[in-house]
Amino acid sequence: MKTTSIRALEQADIPAVAALLERLARITITMEFSRTAEGKFLRANNAQAISALVASGFKYHVAEAGGEIVGFVGVRDNCHLYHLFVAEQVQRQGLARRLWTVAKSACYAAGNRSRFTVNSSNNAIPVYESFGFTRAAPTQDSGGVLYNPMVLVDVDGQPLHRGDVPTASPSCQT
Secondary structure (H helix, E strand, C coil): CCCEEEEECCHHHHHHHHHHHHHHHHHHCHHHCCHHHHHHHHHHCCHHHHHHHHHCCCEEEEEEECCEEEEEEEEECCCEEEEEEECHHHCCCCHHHHHHHHHHHHHHHCCCCCEEEEEECHHHHHHHHHCCCEECCCCEEECCEEEEEEEEEEECCEECCCCCCCCCCCCCCC
16 A cells, blocks of 8 residues: 655645546536536636646645555635545545644644634535534535535634634634
8 A cells, every 4th residue: 555645735746636636626626516516616626727826825635655646635715615625535534634634733833723614525524524513504506516504613723512602703704
């Protein structure tokens, strides 16, 4: 079994990251979308778009095994989980959680102490729930692109339970 390491994304990783995202999106996300919405989603997440996100300050980390990118995570404004994808051959091995832990730690280091958001695809809801996220609203439809707003209120590294009130809540919108 190959060792998987997680590191900060480098510019040269972007084509592989975009290819992984497209492959996984086509089999797990966009099959629910119209062709128009699928095209919109894939264009908004291609290599050029990811490069622009990185240039605008999004923070990405990649998981690499045997010289191959097998997963990645991207965060906006140190509080919005924007991308989290793991290759099929390494799913259900804890890699998504490892990527999220690295990303969340980077957010903490940058000053976020309590609130995270994500717009989950339908198939990823159970993964985010296992991280402590809860649904913040019903499924949304943005021009045929479906997503589920979710929130995690996390104080001192511990998710709060429904009804708890955080001591700090930085502004982070989905």
